[in-house]
Every structure is written in structure tokens, then in C-alpha cells.
Amino acid sequence: MNILLFGGTGKCGQEFLKQLPAEYSVRCVVRRKGSVKGSGMEYYMEDIQCAAQLREALKGMDAVVSLLGHKKGSPGDLQTAFMTRLVPLMMELNVIRLISLTGSGVPDLTNDRRSGFLHWVNEITTRVIALLDPQRVNDGVCHAKVIMESGLDWTIIRTPLQLGARSNGTYWAGQVGKTPGWYVKREDIVHFIRKILNEKSFVHQLPYLVS
Secondary structure (H helix, E strand, C coil): CEEEEECCCCHHHHHHHHCCCCCCEEEEEECCCCCCCCCCCEEECCCCCCHHHHHHHHCCCCEEEECCCCCCCCCCCHHHHHHHHHHHHHHHHCCCEEEEEEECCCCCCCCCCCCCHHHHHHHHHHHHHHHHCHHHHHHHHHHHHHHHCCCCEEEEEEECEEECCCCCCCCEEECCCCCCCCEEEHHHHHHHHHHHHHHCCCCCECCEEEC
16 A cells, blocks of 8 residues: 555654554655654655645655644644645545544534543543643644545544554544543554555544544
């Protein structure tokens, strides 16, 4: 499987590359050469918002995995602007499978439980984050809307606090307000991504992942 990976230099991206199985061929997009260890994986792009560069990077790919996240100095619409450019090009080149990682503040209006203790724990957490960094929460919601309105086979993975602790092999993919848990281990995120890529599962779903 040929995978185009965005966000491969972040903590979750590094874990993805660390667990890379032999059957995957990954093209890891970087903006600084020498950022990724591994022969042949690094793919340099000066600007990930450039349609011409994105089109070239997508050629020959079977799936796209986006682990892009906000960091200090990131534009407030990082994910939304990126998906607005990426999605039409994926459709044009018939690269149909897309997995995107985002926060638990992105709602699943169909399946999340909108009442009860677990719902309010997540709601309070989201509101605190929104007060501290309102653009980040809004960006996650808007980028999900772009994806869900596309004709792609998408999965949007929503996570609470991400931790670097070792996995014990147990995690749950559920819904906000129904699935208890306040953190997820990055090893579990990567295992889940590999699982749904191989099984072609959770298409058109927004699982909430917890360890």
C-alpha cells in the first residue's frame, strides 16, 4: 500500500514511521530535508498548500494519512486550508482513502451522546481549550466539514489527550459521551490507523479513540 503521510515529523507521525510494516510504502512529506530517518521515505515539499506540489505528491498513492496538528506559530486555519486544497486533488487523481487525526472537540452529531457525565466532561474540556486557543477548536470542526462533504472514503479519528506511554494493547474506538477515557497512547493511535487501512473499516465514521 502506497501512503502519503503528512505530519510525519510530529510525535504521532514519528510513532507511525516507527511501527511501519513491510507492506507499506510511505512517502513522508517534509518541509526540511533530513527531518525523517529512513531511506526513500522523505518527500520534500516547499509548500504543502501548493496545488501543483500536492498533485505531484499524490501521484501513485493509495491513501493519505494526515497527522497535521497545531503548534506554536501555526496558522489558525492550518487543517482547514490544507484539506480545502487536498480533497479536490485526491478526487481528481482517484486517491480515495483519507484518514485525518483531530481533537475530541469535533462533534459527531449523529452518534455522540449529547447528555450525561461523559458528555459534560468532554464539553468542559473543549470549552477550556476553546477559551485558550479558539482557532484550534474551530479549525478542527471546519476541516472535518470539508472532509465529510467530499466523495472520499474518509475516517476522522478524534482523540483526547495524547500520551507517549507504552501501549498494553488495549484501546477503544467509540463515541464522545459513550466511551470513557481522558487520554490515548500514540502507539494505540498508530495501531488503529494501520488496522483501518488494512481492513478498509470505519469509512465515513468519526471514532473517538481512548486507551
